[in-house]
Amino acid sequence: MPETTSPALTVALAYHQAWTSHDMDKAMSYVAGDIVCDAPAGRLEGAAAYRGFMGPFVQTLKAATLIAAFGDNTTAVVVYDTETVPVKSAPAAECVTVTDGKISYSRFIFDRLPFDAARKAAAGSG
Amino acid sequence: MPETTSPALTVALAYHQAWTSHDMDKAMSYVAGDIVCDAPAGRLEGAAAYRGFMGPFVQTLKAATLIAAFGDNTTAVVVYDTETVPVKSAPAAECVTVTDGKISYSRFIFDRLPFDAARKAAAGSG
Numbered sequence: 001m002p003e004t005t006s007p008a009l010t011v012a013l014a015y016h017q018a019w020t021s022h023d024m025d026k027a028m029s030y031v032a033g034d035i036v037c038d039a040p041a042g043r044l045e046g047a048a049a050y051r052g053f054m055g056p057f058v059q060t061l062k063a064a065t066l067i068a069a070f071g072d073n074t075t076a077v078v079v080y081d082t083e084t085v086p087v088k089s090a091p092a093a094e095c096v097t098v099t100d101g102k103i104s105y106s107r108f109i110f111d112r113l114p115f116d117a118a119r120k121a122a123a124g125s126g
Numbered sequence: 127m128p129e130t131t132s133p134a135l136t137v138a139l140a141y142h143q144a145w146t147s148h149d150m151d152k153a154m155s156y157v158a159g160d161i162v163c164d165a166p167a168g169r170l171e172g173a174a175a176y177r178g179f180m181g182p183f184v185q186t187l188k189a190a191t192l193i194a195a196f197g198d199n200t201t202a203v204v205v206y207d208t209e210t211v212p213v214k215s216a217p218a219a220e221c222v223t224v225t226d227g228k229i230s231y232s233r234f235i236f237d238r239l240p241f242d243a244a245r246k247a248a249a250g251s252g
């Protein structure tokens with residue numbers, strides 16, 4: 001984990017470390033109850049919606065590799081690659097705002113296309 | 127444009143400023159001839175391939191908004207939203223390595239799904 005003097009990055013990396021270790025309970029301890037997340041499929045509001053988005057993804061997670069992580073007092077960006085059951089390489093970037101030690105806003109960027117293709121392939125073979 | 131003491135971010139932001147101003151010639155002046163770019167559709171090698179990827183996208187660009195930008199000596203991350211002719215909001219993250227003042231490696235993350243959907247819709251209506 002990179003050394004950092006950024007309070008926002010400290011939280012973002014702790015959150016990242018937790019979910020990539022499949023510990024969604026710990027990951028959610030860094031997420032504000034009223035988090036707003038702009039994800040590729042649209043806006044998610046509230047911790048329950050956010051966990052509903054991340055939880056199923058984390059269940060398919062086989063490995064994660066940190067690519068870059070930067071931050072300042074209130075904002076952090078974490079870029080990483082993931083290997084999941086349906087998709088071998090699915091890189092993502094999360095740009096988060098941290099308020100009172102918790103992630104209050106997240107801009108979540110990844111490519112949905114390979115997940116969509118995997119879903120269609122699975123449906124087609126089912 | 128954010129102030130920065132990061133040499134890599136200085137280059138990444140100059141490149142960003144150029145292409146979001148539709149100046150691909152200037153943008154390419156910050157890109158190494160042997161750039162390697164891991165884009166959602168796969169790896170691009172060399173400046174010509176990179177320009178072939180970015181050029182058509184930039185032609186459809188209506189507006190761009192910088193979301194976050196960070197960097198250190200060799201690495202920078204730039205997160206932004208774009209409005210293009212086919213897709214109203216297409217956020218992206220570029221994590222670049224800068225070598226000798228030029229972008230030598232780029233990990234480019236965005237969601238291809240809305241572009242794919244727009245292409246299919248256009249084909250269907252054509």
